[in-house]
Amino acid sequence: MEFGFTAEDEEFRREVRAWLGEHADGTQDRRSWERTLGKAGWIGLGWPESGYGNRTATLTQQVAWAEEYARSSAPPRSGHIGENLLAPTLIAYGTEEQKSRFLPPVAAGDELWCQGYSEPGAGSDLAAVRTSAVLAPGGAYYRVTGQKIWTSLAHEADWCFVLARTEAGSRRHHGLSFLLVPMDQPERIEVRPIRQLTGTSDFNEVFFDGAHARVEHVVGGEGAGWRVAMSLLGFERGVSTLAQQVGFAAELGRVVRAAVDSGAVRDPVVRERLVRQWAELRVMRWNALRTLGGSAAEAGASSVAKLLWGGWHQRLGELAMQVRGAVAGVGPVQWSGAAPYELDEFQRLFLFSRADTIYGGSDQIQRTIIAERVLGLPRELKGAA
Template sequence: MDFGFSGDDEAFRAEVREWLAAHAGGAEDRRTWERTLGKAGWIGLGWSEGGYGNRTATLTQQVAWAEEYARSAAPPRSGHIGENLLAPTLLAHGTDEQRSRFLPPVAAGEELWCQGYSEPGAGSDLAGVSTKAERTPDGAYRITGQKIWTSLAHEADWCFVLARTEPGSRRHHGLTFLLVPMDQPGRIEVRPIRQLTGTSDFNEVFFDGAHARAEHVVGGEGSGWRVAMSLLGFERGVSTLAQQVGFAEELGTVVRTAVETGAVRDPVVRERLVRQWAELRVMRWNALRTLGSSGDAGAPSVAKVLWSGWHQRLGELAMLVRGAAGTVGSARWSASAPYELDVFQHLFLFSRADTIYGGSDQIQRTIIAERVLGLPREPKG
């Protein structure tokens, strides 16, 4: 298979690089930056159906955009959940009215989204969700329950929520995919979660009678599991390739530090550095091989197992290369961040969660075994 990009793709890449160089260095806050991206037509690349996006772009051009964005000095995206997860889900399962209502504000950078999937008792095993959505006399839904590890919930205008609408239902039956406005004081509470790094990238979200309108059910009542699984499939491909650009930069920093500290003279360290480089190349080729594929049920799980273990091992290697200095942090007497980490310490601590969030390695291996290799299903207790 040819993994290269065409001349048109490279011309598009050059346009992207030039625009980012001219605009990404500003001091805009993240929400303003989303509007800047939307106004310039960079959100919704490839949403050709219905004309909801800003530009037409081939799949390889979408990869070029994602890779160049990852290489630029642009701030982290606040709108990626709406653009990369919600939007393709609505294009696949939503009504015309839902697409017309929600896709243009995402493409303009005007409305931000978060994902209401995981719960304290249902993380990687998503079918165990217990958040309830009860019908009200006017046909709407009243939502009660808790979600956790909700990225960007403190900034989001909307949340797509997987909730149980059929009383007494179990597992993947009786679930519904709901679009829920976050601006419901007294009915939705967002609490930040302090991590090992001292930062708070995730949140707990508590729903206490929050409302969702009947016309904001995606895919029909009771079809939430099908819609939710479809959404998770959109996490492969383009976003994975962009993620690997960041991985390559982190690996380059580790290699340079190994040379500076003399750690590279250790043959074991050299072997591990070369292995990390080779495995990263394999991940890229695998992502390109499955790009745009809809028939490989195990592709997202294979990709998750590959990158999570790789990144975790890189964090361990970074600390080894850093040496004794890597064990010392700088005190910073602040209630929000009591200590300050260097880049390697942050990489090591944050990557400990890589094999857990987004579907634990154990769950992913079960999916690969049962759905790809056809092995006997795991016994249920």
């Protein structure tokens, strides 16, 4: 495998670092920050074409951008769903009118997106979705009715791409369509935040009650939803995985320092776990680079990546609590029962990471994908006891 950074890449990295150092001061809210990124052309570096207000970059330059962003004090991104999921899907399957309408606002940071896939009873088993989209009289738009859940950033989003059934009576992968639905429909769309163990509400339930989606905003054509949806999931784990690992490395460093400060590092079992976490993180990095370099099989690559980082991050959360000892069970502010319990950094890491092996496709689903699509093992019998 050959994956390295050229002199031009390092010059690009220095440009990125300097720009972030000047602009990422932490004073802007997330939506304003997206517009700042868009104005400078930093949104859409991985798109295969420019012309939407974005600049383009090579694969190695995209890696450099992602790594430097993760190392900076820049706020978490609100626009990554539109930039990294919707945009590549539109470029691959959208009409020229759809690309001209939706890509420039994404590149400018003006329109934010959320993903309407999972439903109660149809999470990892996405083919079980029941949300319907019925063509209204006159044929100008669909009426979307149903419920989506675990919808990241729905409370901030301007648009949602929704997988829905446009063919009455269809089952599983058939009769599905990929629709672009405006969220500014207060009488037809309700967003309810989901309070997590950490006390935050990044995820939401979204209820559609006859929400309108125009017929020209169906991507890939009616009935092609499953193919489009699966292609989108392939875009979900790419360069961003390497940026995620920069964040993981920073978290691991803080856990190591806590182990030294508490004296837990003197325990040989703790030392062994710390070393193992470091080694596994290196393996994840090289696996991600190998995948980006094109030497890994396409089928199953994203499932392998999800299995690797989901379990790793969950174990890191457990280790963070272990090195702190008994004090890890007590908040920095004594809880009296009257005020919300305040969590410290390691407690938030531990509680949030409990879901790492579930969201984005559970470990069981990822193993099934690898077994059936890569190893060629017999498919699981649906409905078997």
